[in-house]
Structures are given as structure tokens and as C-alpha cells.
Amino acid sequence: MRCAKLLFWLAAAVTPAAGYAQLVGHTTELSRRAVTVRLEWADGRSTEIVAGEGRLELNGETAARYTAGGMLEQRLRALVSRSAELESEALLTALRQMPTDGFGPRELEAWNRFLAALPAGEAAETLPPPDPSLYQPLEESGAPLTRVFQSGSERATGRGVEVQEVPAVERVATGLLTVLGGLVALAALGFGALFFVPDRVETVAQTVAHSPFRCFLAGLCTQPLILPALATLLIALVLTVVGILLIPVAVVLFVLGLAAAVIGGYLAVARVVGEMYARRKGWAEQYTGGWTVFRYLAYGLIGLLAIWIPAALLGWIPVLGAAFVLVAGVFTWIMATAGLGAVVLSRAGTRTTFAATGSALPGGADLWREPLPKADAST
Template sequence: MSRFSFRFSLVAAVVVLAGAPKRAPAAIAPYAGDAQAALTNGMRLLRRALHLGQDEVVSHAISLSSREAALELELAGGRTRTVALQGGVVLIDGARAGRYTPGGRLERAWRRLLADGGALDTRGLLVALRAWHAPSVSGEDAVAGTRLEESLQTIGVVRGAPTGVTTVARADSARARFEGAARPVSITLRDLAALDSLKLHLGALEDVGGDGEPATRVSPLNRVVGDASTVVAFFVALAMLGFGAVFFGRRYVETVADTATHSFGRSLVVGLLGQLLLLPTFAMLIVGLIFTIVGILLLPVVVPAFIVAACAAVLGGYLAVAHAVGETFTRRRMAHGAFVRAPNAYGYLFTGLLGLLGLWAAAALTGWMGPVVILFRAAALIVTWLAATVGFGAVLLSRAGLRETFAGRHLGEMSDEYLWATPPATPTAARMNAKD
């Protein structure tokens, strides 16, 4: 009698708790987590008092033959539950639950589930059972599939709970509370089973050896080496292009460089205007070609040619500015008495590229210093843009080195042979001869 009273008291307490309002007032909101924990512990105590833990699954057995596909689960209380497809009949715990077509989609799906479950433990098998859905069929197969699917959702719970998840199980559904979340998250057992099933399937996939590599943190030394390698690669590429330009068109490179040196302000203004008018000019060119038949035919050739010419003008102007910087630096050294062995256009270009890319090299070597590298990169970006703009303007002013109007060219010093004259041809010599 005392045992019955104890059970009745526990049931009444649970009913009272279940009948309480789901949303607590704002005043007791901070204690909602403790209340939910107390409710969870009360449910556990109730399960133990009413011996509801006897439906926990402790083991399973699978039987597959040409006539039968059966699953047997052993519960903690000593009972067994069976689900079988046998000879066109669905049997749940020995009772007939429906009929199916032998060899149909329902039977094939059920056999595939049991075959895959043979490699799983009891926990994994229960997760797979709850995540399983009957295939789309019609007639008696649909009814049998629905009953089979419903029976799998109430087939019992596995002993223990996944790490980090507190499970409160009932006969027909379950909810889980994730302890580490910012706020408690409740999901149904079907959702939990689907997630665990996905984890099982992903874990069973073969490693096909993809190209991806695990993400690693780049050390400051590796970052410096990588940035420095990039700067060196750009320097080598620009030096090769510059040496080729000097080799094949030295006179044109020198004309553009002299234009940038002697008409720096004018080259800067023309370069800015050229950058602003580059896209409108390109658009007008395309529109003008579209309105004529010949223009439409020339469009595939003119458009790439315009883009290549614009890029060549900017790059060639940058190299010419590098030549001008190197020449100016070398001549100032020579003016201060420094000895320079055979100064030439190649040396000017090499020295100028070192100067223009020096800020990028400094930014690469100080990549681990935080704010300092930002200053270096900003300065390098400004210098690079300024050199490209002035060079582009010098290319436009000099017509790609064909016009020396703004180059500031002057005649060199006259050598002795130009100043040499015979004595009779000079006025002094003529007067001396007359006196004699």
C-alpha cells in the first residue's frame, strides 16, 4: 500500500508540473535553467520508481534470409521486441501489422537497412532505425510502411546518453538539451537521430585523398619569406621586360624617361586625365564600331588591341620612370665624385627598379610589425601609382617616344675637332699675316 501511495504521489507531482504555464514570468526567468534541471531529475526519479528503465535496449540480433528479414531487440527488463517482414506480412512483436509486396521497394529498403545495421553497435542501429523512412509506395505497401515506421519510433531507448546531451525519453518522443549552448535548445529525437545518422554515414566514407590540406596558422617568418619572394618575383619580371624594351627600343625608352624628368608636372596632369578618359574613350570606340558593318567585323580585333595598348602604355611608362630615377641617382653620385663603371641604360633601369620596389621590400620585411607594415604598404602604393601615372602621361606626351618636344633635349658639349680651325681662317691669324 505504501509503495502504491509513493507512486501516486510522484505521478501527481509530475502532473502538477506539466500543468504549469510553459513561459515563466520575467521575474523568475533567471531560474528557468534550474527549474528545467529539477524537472529533468524528477523525471529520472519517476522512471526509476515506476521501473520505466526496463525498456532500455541492451542488445540486438538481425536475421536475414530469402523469406524473412527480422530484427530482435533485447530490453533491460528481459523482454524482447521484434520487427519482421516475413512472407508478405509485417509482424511487430508477433502481431500482424500489414501486408507488403514481396520483393517490392518496401522490402528492399528494409533489407538494406538491416544489412547496413549489421556493422553498427546497438546505439548506432537505434539511431539508424529512427532516421529511417519508408519509401514512397502505394496501396497496402504504404499502410505497412507507415506502421513499420511508427513502430521504429517507439522501439525503445539505448542505455546511456551521448556526450554533452541530456536526454529525457518517453514512449513516443524525446527531447534533448545541449548543455554548452548559449541558450537551451530542444530538438526531437527524430532530429537527433538524423544528425547522428549523418555523422555515422560521414564517418563511414572512404578517404579518397583530396587535394585539400588542413588549415595551419602561418608563422611570421613564413609570411615574411612569402612576401619577400613575391617582391623578388615582381622585380625579376619587371627587369626582364625593361631590359627587353631597352634592347629593342632604347631611343624610345630614353625619350619617355627624359619627358618624365624634364616635364614632370605636365606628365602627371596628362596621366591623370588619361586615366579619367580611358574608359569613356574605350566605350566611344566600341559604340562607333558597332554602327558600321566594317566596325562590327573589326570589333574582335580592336577591343583586345586597345586593352593591350593601354596596358603597354602604363607598364612602359612605369619602366621609363624607373629609368629616369636610376639615371638621376647615378648622375648625382657621379657629380659628388663617386666612380661608376660604364653607366648605361641597363644600369639606370636596374637602379630605378630597386628604388621603386624598395618600399614594397620594406613592407615585406616588416610584415610581422603590425601598424608599421600598413604605413610601408600605403607609401609603396602611392609611389607605385605616382610612377605609373607620370609614366603614362609621359608616354602620351612623347607619342610613345616618337616626339622629343617635352624631353628637354639639348646639344652636348662641342668637342675639340669642332672648335679647331686653321690659322688663316681665324681673324687673329689674318691680322698677323697682314702685319708681316
């Protein structure tokens, strides 16, 4: 009996208390909008705190609100800006022992909720108190930079500290390359459409040119009917045994058809915009055939996608960048909606009821003929 009691006492002495968790790593992110601290525990759990714009989030849920830009946010920013120099245990200790003097009632409540969400650990007890300079607020620099610091516990994972910086110039370059890639991809699709179905593209384009508002309204009314149409198709297929087998194929074909309608309509809008631009510049009378339609398409795509350039250049600015992205997105949606409506009204380019008549543009077999300059009337 005494041996059993001795073994039980030893087991209790070496077994961690309930709620104890070993910290194995951390990830911190600092930006102008928010500061994020993510703690990784040995049992697979994680604790994430996001503080910014007067709101404290714990594991993705809003836990409390505080005064934006107050002492809590300033000290968190100061601590995270130096987190690359700290091991995970030291960072946890600094969080637990963060001074709360100067906190308002809402800040103190928000911070206590975060501390209560932390599992019990040994860092606060085994490591020395943190340096008070860790909490000194830093001056905001004008450099557009988002810093991401990642660290793993050397004792638990054997990894050191890794620092990765993602400057705004890289985000700008990525945005510009995305716009350029979209231009090339759409131009390639437009080339294929003009090569294989030039008459249909022309009919859809003339529908947009002749009835732009009607096309927009038709596209606007079509969008809410997309999901009901898909549901009706699936219900019709489910009623038969053969139809059940064809459901995957039908869904894929439906999605491809919808994508073709949206992209084809957008290309038709670009072709109309390009023609308007060329005629305004006086370039439309220089050629009577050949690559004229593709030139219009290329001009139009450049014009439609150019609205995304300010969004790519200024996207890193919190408010202004978001405004440019919103404006570019709404504009693109309007153009795509009008193009979709033109596809619907023209029945994919097979009906000319709403299309403009008397177009002097080349079509059919003459589309890819070498361009010939118009002869001078004086000769």
C-alpha cells in the same frame, strides 16, 4: 488499407524531419583578426560564421555586432584552437552547447542568430556533452602564426583530421620572392625596350625629368578616360559588319597598348630615378657609353621596388602591415601615373615638346657599345 497505413507510418519513421541536414565536414581558421568556422552539409550547403573586430558575419553578411574581445570571441577562439582534435559532429555539438554565461546582451543576440541559422541535426542529441575545458580562453602568444584546421567527418567521407600551419615566415618569403620576381620581369622588359626602341624610352624619360608634375596631372586625367575610350572604340566597331568581327582583336590590342603605356612609363620613371641616384653617387661620369642607360634603369627599378620590402617583411602584422602595403601601393600608383602621363605627353616617345634638351646620354646605335672609362685629364 491497414497495409497502406503501416507503410506510411514506417516511411515517416525513417524519413528525417524537415530541415534535417547531415554534417560532412568543417573548416576552421584562426588569426589575430578573426575566427572563422565553416560547416559543410551533405546537401551541398554550407554555414560560415566569422567573428572578429566586434562583428559577427553569417555566410558573408553582417548579422550582428558585439563587444570586441569579449567572452563570445574568447570562447570561439579557444574552441577553434582545439578543433583539430574534434570530429565535425563533436565541433557542432560544442558550438550548440557553448555556455552563454558572461555574454553581454549584444553577444547573446549575435550568438542566437548563429544558432538559428544552423540546420537541424543529430549531433547535439547523440553525442555526449563537450568538455568544458574546450571553452577556456587561451593566452595570446606573440608568435606570428595563422592556424588553419581542416577536418572531414570520418563516418561520411572516410577522412581523418588534417592540420596545416601557415607561419608568417612563409608569407614573408613569398612576399620577398614576389618583389624579386617583379624586379626581374621589369628589368627584362626594360632591356627589350632599350634594345628595340631606345630613342622613344629616352624621350619619355626626359619628359618625366623635365615636367614631372605635368606628367602626373596628364596621367591622372588619362585614367578616367580609359573606359570611355574603350567604349567609343567598341561602338565604332559595332556600326560595321567587319568591325563586329574585329571586336575581340580590338579589345586585346587595346589592353596590350594600355599595359605597354603603363609599363613603359614606369620604366621611364625608373630610368630617371636611377640616373639621379647614379649622379648623386658620382657614378654617372665613369662611363660614356655602352650599358649606361640600362644601369640607370636597373638602379631605378631597385629603388622603386625597394618600398615593397617593408610591406613584405611586415605584412603579417594586422595594422602596421596594412599601412606599409597601402603606402607602397600609393607610391607605386603615383610613379605609374606620372609615367603614363609622360607617355601621353610625348605621344609614346615621338614628341619632344615637353622633354628636356641637351641630354648627354648615349642613344641609338651607341647604346650597346662596350663602356669606356673616361680618360684622365692629366694624361
